[in-house]
Amino acid sequence: MANVAVIYHSGYGHNQRVAQFVLEGVKTAATAHEVVIDAEGNVSDADWAVLDAADAIVFGSPTYMGMASWQFKKFADASSKRWFTQGWKDKIAGGFTISASPSGDKFSTLRYFFTLAMQHGMIWVSQTVPNDGTLNRLGSYGGLMAQVGPTSPPADIPQGDLDTARAYGQRIAEFAHKVKG
Numbered sequence: 001m002a003n004v005a006v007i008y009h010s011g012y013g014h015n016q017r018v019a020q021f022v023l024e025g026v027k028t029a030a031t032a033h034e035v036v037i038d039a040e041g042n043v044s045d046a047d048w049a050v051l052d053a054a055d056a057i058v059f060g061s062p063t064y065m066g067m068a069s070w071q072f073k074k075f076a077d078a079s080s081k082r083w084f085t086q087g088w089k090d091k092i093a094g095g096f097t098i099s100a101s102p103s104g105d106k107f108s109t110l111r112y113f114f115t116l117a118m119q120h121g122m123i124w125v126s127q128t129v130p131n132d133g134t135l136n137r138l139g140s141y142g143g144l145m146a147q148v149g150p151t152s153p154p155a156d157i158p159q160g161d162l163d164t165a166r167a168y169g170q171r172i173a174e175f176a177h178k179v180k181g
């Protein structure tokens, strides 16, 4: 079974909820590892070891001011240690984000995850659930997007967004299994 790590930051619980559904999808076809970036942007040594051992890494951050949170960026900058040796080369990668506005510039965050993955020599997995108005209602194929209004709690995230997150996690796990066995 492939190993898939889902690493994410969440300031107020919304992205954490999305991450739970990505993880649920991963678990259908791979061993899932949850790695949380804390409020100071730190990841434990044990969690770095989990990332190093993973066949696939899924990046997650809320979109803040049109980009990943500074806590995620601190983690990304710290990953430069792996970049020097191309330690994550050929790992599979994907990403997810949530924001409050319908667009909210979420694509900027996904594009950053893609660039980070390319710097590491990773292989990016697209999001393939078609937009039927409920599933993938935001029409995102470069990664997973979710959205809920600025005053809404995590429990109000539309189920279609969460189901799409689950399907994306499953796709990454199945692809990891296909490539890595």
Ligand SMILES: Cc1cc2nc3c(=O)[nH]c(=O)nc-3n(C[C@H](O)[C@H](O)[C@H](O)COP(=O)(O)O)c2cc1C
Residues within 6 Å of the ligand: 009, 010, 011, 012, 013, 014, 015, 016, 062, 063, 064, 065, 066, 067, 098, 099, 100, 101, 102, 103, 104, 105, 148, 149, 150
């Ligand atoms: C500092 C900050 C910046 C934000 N910037 C954006 C933004 O650029 N676009 C947007 O649509 N929502 C923005 N939001 C709203 C969050 O993306 C949204 O509330 C998200 O669900 C928060 O996820 P979290 O609870 O996991 O932190 C911002 C929120 C904060 C706190």
